[in-house]
Amino acid sequence: MAPVTNGRYVFNEYPTGYPVIDKTVSYDATNTIDLWNVPLNGGTLIKVLVLSIDPFLRNRMDMPDPEAAFSWSFKKGDPIEGYGVGVVLRTENSALKKGDLVYGLYDFQEYVIWPGLPANGISRVLENKENLPLSAYVGVAGMPGQTAYYGWKEYASPKNGEVAFVTTGAGPIGATVIQLAKAAGLKVIASAGSDEKVAYMKSIGADVAFNYKTTKTATVLQKEGPINIFWDNVGGETFEAAIEYAATGARFLQCGSVSTYNATEVYPVKNLTKITVKELHIHGFNVAGSLATKYREEFYATVPGQIARGEIKYKEYVLRGLDKAGQGLLDVLTGKNFGKCVIIVADE
Structure with missing residues (x-):
């Protein structure tokens, strides 16, 4: 099978104030990927379905502090990264199989290769027994x-x-x-x-x-x-x-x-x-800190069911297409969005 386009949303420069679409960040459709022959090296090939736009993405656009022990700033020329849900296409990880739905931090690309899922509590295989929309898993259930x-x-x-x-x-x-x-x-x-x-x-x-x-x-x-x-x-x-x-x-x-x-x-x-x-x-506190280990399993055992039963309600602000990621970020930072901002990258 011929290589396919692997669109991505790239970080270009450190902004002052609000990020500027096509300057601070931009959509790049020049990359391709051979889905069935690309080496996995023990990892997993994932097709990205849904991505989350969150305010913390703006924090990661700040210039890195040379004196900091750890920097989470985006690197120029690389895709931005955030929470998402994808589906496994191929895997060399025995903990996974084709068709598994997986949640975690993704590069904003149409297809990504993860080296070691599941890992460190951020990555998770979703059972979705409640049959929630996948977008819920980057919002109220994410x-x-x-x-x-x-x-x-x-x-x-x-x-x-x-x-x-x-x-x-x-x-x-x-x-x-x-x-x-x-x-x-x-x-x-x-x-x-x-x-x-x-x-x-x-x-x-x-x-x-x-x-x-x-x-x-x-x-x-x-x-x-x-x-x-x-x-x-x-x-x-x-x-x-x-x-x-x-x-x-x-x-x-x-x-x-x-x-x-x-x-x-x-x-x-x-x-x-x-x-x-x-x-x-x-x-x-932050979601990836010490509280995650304490409450994560309780959350997944409790909250998706409450959502399915209507006990916890939610609202979404949906944009379709990876190329809309910059607009979604700007809408979130200026308050234009009404509800959780999600990018539908692919339907299946």
């Missing part, structure tokens, strides 16, 4: 859902009747946290960047939902707080407002800081001394 589940289980310590404040509540992480908080009997305040997203947050259980672009966060928290749990995906001025209107002993779950990802100047939080005065508990 990394974003895991982030929400791990952090909430470990650090929230919710008590019935408490008040939680969730930022980016219409995104895949925030929306999942809203539903976890409501299931725990909390009053939930949630923010997002459009009136349409406000309506969605209310539909999944938020008691108080507001558009932070038209209503000041501090005004809402002053009226509806004090808050006992703060789930932060934003940082900056929102973090400052949460400190100001936090109850004594409140738990802050620091998941992200999207307000700083494209900023040339970082907002200076002015009330950090109140962390001490209010005895706040600040917990930073």
Whole structure:
């Protein structure tokens, strides 16, 4: 069989501010691959089906720190990389077989060769007993859902009747946290960047939902707080407002800081001394850290079933074609997306 095109989405240069399509990143259709004769060297040939667009991709476009012990920055000329689901076409790994669905970190290419799947907990063979759409496994049943589940289980310590404040509540992480908080009997305040997203947050259980672009966060928290749990995906001025209107002993779950990802100047939080005065508990974590080993199997045993039964709802923002990856990233970073941004690379 003749070689086929192996399109890829390539990183070209370190951006200042927002990435620019066809400059910072670009689609390259010049590569080809011989699917049935390419050497595997003990690895696995995977056809990529779905890829996830997440804010952390922008972090990986920062220039590497020469003094850092470890750099996760993308390399110029290489494909960008993120979470995805693919199907095994050929394998020399005895743990796998043709037709297996596999989840993990992928180069943004149509076909990839993995050297050692399964490995290190990031890679996983998906059973999909619930027959969920594969796109769910890069969203509510994948990394974003895991982030929400791990952090909430470990650090929230919710008590019935408490008040939680969730930022980016219409995104895949925030929306999942809203539903976890409501299931725990909390009053939930949630923010997002459009009136349409406000309506969605209310539909999944938020008691108080507001558009932070038209209503000041501090005004809402002053009226509806004090808050006992703060789930932060934003940082900056929102973090400052949460400190100001936090109850004594409140738990802050620091998941992200999207307000700083494209900023040339970082907002200076002015009330950090109140962390001490209010005895706040600040917990930073990431999905690939220590919590993954503790909660991963519990997550896969619990959450896909809840999704299938409609107990956890989700929304997707779907783009078709690997060439749309740059647009998807820009939409996520500017808030144009409504729901989890996924790229459908191939249907089967």
